[in-house]
Amino acid sequence: MLYFQLVIMAGTVMLAYYFEYTDTFNVHVQGFFCHDSAYTKPYLGPEESSAIPPVLLYAVVSGVPALVITGTESVLFLLQYISEDLDNREKIIVMGDCCYLNPLVRRTFRFLGVYAFGLFATDIFVNAGQVVTGSLSPYFLTVCKPNYTALGCQQGVRFISQKEACTGNGDDILHARKSFPSKEAALSVYAALYIAVSTSQFSF
Secondary structure, eight states: OHHHHHHHHHHHHHHHHHHHHOOSSOOOOOOEETTOGGGOOOOOOOGGGSSSOHHHHHHHHHHHHHHHHHHHHHHHHHHHHTSGGGGGSOSSEEETTTEEEOHHHHHHHHHHHHHHHHHHHHHHHHHHHHHHHOOOOTTHHHHHOOOTTTTTGGGSOOEEOOGGGOOSOHHHHHHHTOOSSOHHHHHHHHHHHHHHHHHHTOOO
8 A cells, every 4th residue: 555655646746847847738828919908017027036936935835834744743642642542552553564663653654745745736736727728927928028010919909829929038938828826825725724624633
């Protein structure tokens, strides 16, 4: 059973990697109207230069739940240790014919494993949603920098659907095509819900 779970976890991590760091999955190209004011908001620069960069957010949603889970399990184990309940529980968990785990270690790794799997699964679903929808950011035309003259926008309002219409930075354009659903919001909500649900089940 453990090996089966490890295979599923490895597959989930690999799929998240392909979504995040490769161009295996092409983003849907959503068109736009010439001079659409909904997509001409100012571009404030890459997320790395923001007040709360993505790296910091990812560290928080990964580290804080892990610390909360580990701390809660440790406190729960200590309370059971000083009470009579520990005498009625298994002090050692046997895994196959080779491994022996303390209940604290087993429960902690189980909760952390479930959380990590859910975190990667959330990342996959969010990336899939962004790739499928190709939802444009409010600053899309600012980074797209379309040549309105070449596109014939001087003759009136036209709907532009060509991928080659943009002349701006490719990375900025790609990021501007993946505004929904928000990955930062999804991961933050998942982390908060997991902490709330997991800690609410503990009875001291």
